[in-house]
Amino acid sequence: xxxxxxxxxxxxxxxxxxxxxxxxxxxxxxxxxxxxxxxxxxxxxxxxxxxxxxxxxxxxxxxxxxxxxxxxxxxxxxxxxxxxxxxxxxxxxxxxxxxxxxxxxxxxxxxxxxxxxxxxxxxxxxxxxxxxxxxxxxxxxxxxxxxxxxxxxxxxxxxxxxxxxxxxxxxxxxxxxxxxxxxxxxxxxxxxxxxxxxxxxxxxxxxxxxxxxxxxxxxxxxxxxxxxxx
Amino acid sequence: xxxxxxxxxxxxxxxxxxxxxxxxxxxxxxxxxxxxxxxxxxxxxxxxxxxxxxxxxxxxxxxxxxxxxxxxxxxxxxxxxxxxxxxxxxxxxxxxxxxxxxxxxxxxxxxxxxxxxxxxxxxxxxxxxxxxxxxxxxxxxxxxxxxxxxxxxxxxxxxxxxxxxxxxxxxxxxxxxxxxxxxxxxxxxxxxxxxxxxxxxxxxxxxxxxxxxxxxxxxxxxxxxxxxxx
DNA sequence: ACAATAATTGACTAATCGTTCAAAATAATA
DNA sequence: TATTATTTTGAACGATTAGTCAATTATTGT
Numbered sequence: 001x002x003x004x005x006x007x008x009x010x011x012x013x014x015x016x017x018x019x020x021x022x023x024x025x026x027x028x029x030x031x032x033x034x035x036x037x038x039x040x041x042x043x044x045x046x047x048x049x050x051x052x053x054x055x056x057x058x059x060x061x062x063x064x065x066x067x068x069x070x071x072x073x074x075x076x077x078x079x080x081x082x083x084x085x086x087x088x089x090x091x092x093x094x095x096x097x098x099x100x101x102x103x104x105x106x107x108x109x110x111x112x113x114x115x116x117x118x119x120x121x122x123x124x125x126x127x128x129x130x131x132x133x134x135x136x137x138x139x140x141x142x143x144x145x146x147x148x149x150x151x152x153x154x155x156x157x158x159x160x161x162x163x164x165x166x167x168x169x170x171x172x173x174x175x176x177x178x179x180x181x182x183x184x185x186x187x188x189x190x191x192x193x194x195x196x197x198x199x200x201x202x203x204x205x206x207x208x209x210x211x212x213x214x215x216x217x218x219x220x221x222x223x224x225x226x227x228x229x230x
Numbered sequence: 231x232x233x234x235x236x237x238x239x240x241x242x243x244x245x246x247x248x249x250x251x252x253x254x255x256x257x258x259x260x261x262x263x264x265x266x267x268x269x270x271x272x273x274x275x276x277x278x279x280x281x282x283x284x285x286x287x288x289x290x291x292x293x294x295x296x297x298x299x300x301x302x303x304x305x306x307x308x309x310x311x312x313x314x315x316x317x318x319x320x321x322x323x324x325x326x327x328x329x330x331x332x333x334x335x336x337x338x339x340x341x342x343x344x345x346x347x348x349x350x351x352x353x354x355x356x357x358x359x360x361x362x363x364x365x366x367x368x369x370x371x372x373x374x375x376x377x378x379x380x381x382x383x384x385x386x387x388x389x390x391x392x393x394x395x396x397x398x399x400x401x402x403x404x405x406x407x408x409x410x411x412x413x414x415x416x417x418x419x420x421x422x423x424x425x426x427x428x429x430x431x432x433x434x435x436x437x438x439x440x441x442x443x444x445x446x447x448x449x450x451x452x453x454x455x456x457x458x459x460x
Numbered sequence: 461a462c463a464a465t466a467a468t469t470g471a472c473t474a475a476t477c478g479t480t481c482a483a484a485a486t487a488a489t490a
Numbered sequence: 491t492a493t494t495a496t497t498t499t500g501a502a503c504g505a506t507t508a509g510t511c512a513a514t515t516a517t518t519g520t
Contacts, residue, residue, distance in 0.1 A: 014488090014496085036352050039270035042477060054478085056498055064478065085445045098440040106446045121407075122266050163415065163423040170404025171397045177351075178396060185393065188442055193393040199438045201431035208429045210328040212418060215315045216336045244466080244518085251467095272507060284508085286468050294508065 022060050022070075024050055030071045030112040034176045038068055038120035068120070069128045071112055076135040078107045083142045093150040098199045100143065102191030104172050109179055109187040140165055147202065156202040168198050252290050252300075254280055260301045260342040264406045268298055268350035298350070299358045301342055306365040308337045313372045323380040328429045330373065332421030334402050339409055339417040370395055377432065386432040398428050 028049045032041040043054040043064060061067045082103040086096050124132060143165050150156035171194060179185070258279045262271040273284040273294060291297045312333040316326050354362060373395050380386035401424060409415070 018496095037267040037269055037350055039267055040350065040353070043479085044477080053499060055480085055500070058479070059497065082445075085443070089443065094438065095440050098438060099443050099446075102442050103446045110447060120267055120270065123270070159427065160423055163420065164427060166405070166408060167401045167424055167427060170407070171401040173407075174400025174404055175396070177400070177403075187447070190393065191442065191446075192440075193390055194397055195440065196438045197389065197394060197397060197431040198427070200434040200436075201427040203438065204430040204434040206430075208324065208328060208426045208433065210325050210422075210425065212332050212421065213315070213319065213329050215312075216329075216333045216421075217340060217417070248466090273509085274507085283469060285470070285510085288509070289467060 018060070023074075025057060025060055025067065026071055026074055027112060029067045030075075033068065033071065033120070038064075038123040065124060065128065068123055069132065072124075072132045073135070075107055075112045076132065076139065078111050079104060079139050080135065080142075082107065083139060086146075087142075092155065093146065093153055094155050094199050094203060097146055097150065097202070098195035100146065101168065101172070101195035101198060102188070104169075105175065105191035105194060106187045108172055108175055109181075109190070140169070143168075150202060157204065157206065159202060164198075164202070168194075171198075248290070253304075255287060255290055255297065256301055256304055257342060259297045260305075263298065263301065263350075268294075268353040295354060295358065298353055299362065302354075302362045303365070305337055305342045306362065306369065308341050309334060309369050310365065310372075312337065313369060316376075317372075322385065323376065323383055324385050324429050324433060327376055327380065327432070328425035330376065331398065331402070331425035331428060332418070334399075335405065335421035335424060336417045338402055338405055339420070370399070373398075380432060387434065387436065389432060394428075394432070398424075401428075 025046065029041070029046045032045045032049070035041075036045075043057055046067070047054040047057055057067070061070065082100060086100045086103065089096055089099065091099070121129065121132075144161040147156060147159070147161045147164060151158055151161075175190060179190075255276065259271070259276045262275045262279070265271075266275075273287055276297070277284040277287055287297070291300065312330060316330045316333065319326055319329065321329070351359065351362075374391040377386060377389070377391045377394060381388055381391075405420060409420075
């Protein structure tokens with residue numbers, strides 16, 4: 001009396017369970033990384049929150065680095081998914097940009113507790129680092145092209161797209177540093193506020209010009225190299 | 231033949247030398263912290279760049295934490311100084327805000343290699359942490375009040391000043407993550423671009439309103455707690 | 461040149477951490 | 491229940507690290 005359907009179900013159930021546990025580990029790790037950084041987080045820290053022992057982690061992941069990689073990979077996939085969803089929208093470019101901004105804030109805060117934040121990039125070694133950087137670049141290019149398209153269409157003014165993207169993503173990545181779940185702001189409120197500021201800057205008619213005052217950059221001791229400047 | 235002036239000069243020279251060395255250590259540490267984080271940086275890392283041994287560091291600083299504290303304190307002093315300088319300027323509020331932004335970028339990149347970045351706040355213990363947070367809050371309050379003043383004067387539109395400040399400072403703090411000295415952008419270019427975007431957003435006539443699309447926030451697995459959600 | 465002070469060293473420590481693994485516990489299957 | 495496959499454990503390892511300190515070297519003042 002072979003019951004392939006039942007047997008299959010049991011197997012998939014197992015696989016699913018393992019998959020869920022992997023994700024739980026990622027969430028725990030991401031939260032810890034965001035708080036104390038990659039090197040400041042011990043495998044025991046990660047395990048403790050899940051009522052596991054650190055030995056068990058090695059059943060699910062090869063080593064600590066693979067956990068960090070999986071965190072990045074997981075949230076970058078969501079972020080690239082956002083890009084696709086937004087581009088599929090039937091909406092003007094400014095609205096698309098606003099939605100992508102809000103979506104990015106959402107991933108950063110809800111999906112893996114700002115894992116992309118704990119971006120101790122230096123902690124990943126060559127092969128893994130390359131993969132992550134490739135994905136991140138794909139997203140950044142998509143975002144830049146959205147901005148450029150807006151400029152071409154005449155709804156955005158001309159800006160240095162690279163710097164603008166760095167500014168926006170930096171602002172969003174930093175949220176994980178001050179955000180506390182249950183605090184005054186939720187992901188939607190932050191997303192709306194950030195998108196508003198960024199998009200309305202691009203929609204504003206003209207550059208804000210100003211002179212950089214003298215007191216900047218002429219400070220004490222920059223040159224006082226002691227054996228040498230690092 | 232007592233020569234108080236000479237003796238005094240020699241003494242001050244010594245003090246000065248020690249002070250310089252302390253600063254050199256801070257710069258080395260700040261660079262390392264920015265690259266690999268507080269916990270990822272060893273005392274030997276800090277010493278090595280200065281052709282010292284780690285033992286010597288303890289002649290200048292009590293422990294690693296004090297170095298981190300000094301980094302924060304040093305750059306926060308500069309940042310508070312910026313605030314004063316800008317407030318002393320004879321210029322309209324929008325220009326003041328732009329200058330403060332550019333000045334902040336400058337401190338972040340030139341003064342201590344983005345040390346405020348390595349903001350492993352969690353690495354500081356209570357008494358030191360309190361001092362740093364107090365100073366940082368003083369700066370943030372000053373920045374918020376600048377924005378509010380602009381709104382009162384009618385040159386800025388109404389925004390959530392707290393979120394706006396978080397956004398601006400986050401964007402600036404993040405620069406240290408991608409900035410490379412000698413690269414395409416210098417502190418002035420970045421400062422001008424960031425100030426332009428931020429200020430022109432505040433000067434833009436009206437909010438950019440949009441609806442948050444459905445695909446945001448309804449993603450897979452948020453709920454799949456495995457023993458529990460972290 | 462000599463004494464006194466300041467600065468540096470390098471070996472040592474106690475603790476922590478990432479990783480391994482054989483054994484034990486748990487769950488699934490027949 | 492007996493057998494097998496899956497998962498967890500906890501002890502043990504080698505490596506690294508922050509911090510200490512007595513001894514050494516460099517600098518300064520007389």
